[in-house]
Amino acid sequence: RAGTEAASTCLEECARTGITVRTAEEGRKIELMYQSVMALTECIAGEVDQ
Incomplete structure (x- = not known):
């Protein structure tokens, strides 16, 4: 009961x-x-080799 009251x-x-x-x-x-x-931002910026 105390846990329920604390969560509430x-x-x-x-x-x-x-x-x-x-x-x-x-x-x-x-x-x-x-x-x-x-990851997409790095790829667009050319920081990741494809």
């Missing part, structure tokens, strides 16, 4: 301050998108 309090605080809560899966997807964009 945390989510309420995040909502109040405008912080977006992400799941671990969402974080992994964002990291993959970031890496993809960085």
